[in-house]
Amino acid sequence: MKVSSPRRHRPRLEIIPFIDVMFFLLATFMIMSLAMVKNPGVAVQLPKAQTSASEERKEKEVTLTITDKGDVFFDHDKVSTAELPGKLAALKAEAGPDKAKVFLNSDRKATFDNVVGVLDEIRKQGISKIAIQTERAEKAR
Template identity: 35%
Template sequence: MPVQLQSSSGDEGDEARIEIIPLIDIMFFLLASFMLVSLSMTHLHRVPLALPEASTGIPDSKTPPFQISIDASGVTTWDRQIVTLSEITSKLLASAGPDESRVLISADAEARHKQVLGVLNAVRAAGITKVSFESKDPTR
């Protein structure tokens, strides 16, 4: 004989239903968590540098698509890969057109002027004129 389940109150019209409010709360929590984690990972692809200070710098809210770093010993990196000056020019020529590209050069405070100018010349050889130099604000 099969078992028949009845509610103790005797209502025949009650059906099981799924509560949506707790599911929405969980989804918003997960969304916020993923956003915070992704924002904290944005600077993982950079070489640690001791940037020079500049009090007259203008903050730029837009992140340029190309970031080139020069460390204290003069090693030039692009996305944590060591590159030469000719590789910088060829990568920029292959990546995008000169009208829409922007480059951010991040040089260590102890980097030699010659290496910084070499990178700047390599960027200009690719036809890119929108070049920024990263510095830190002395008041921070």
């Protein structure tokens, strides 16, 4: 009596779990890289605007923050209105006339007079690239 040996089948490679793991790793790295982006400004309650858009940050940029009490911060350093022109002039000299960029960050409860005063000082120094930061507002339905 002849006994036949069972046929050997090649093992199946399951690719679906491999794809799931790769997508999980991709999503994790994307979320972690987004969490690494830091805003150098002081935390304030930004006004909301439906036309908000994100801006890319480069090296020769600074965030000017105006708090609800009227304090002005140059990145994280508190500056007086007398010190602000010198800091802006140094930024423009370091970056070049066309490359200096200022992100204007203002608390929604800050007075319009304070915001316009800082904006006017930025323009007096010849810096024309100014981005006013806002939060995206929910669309009314």
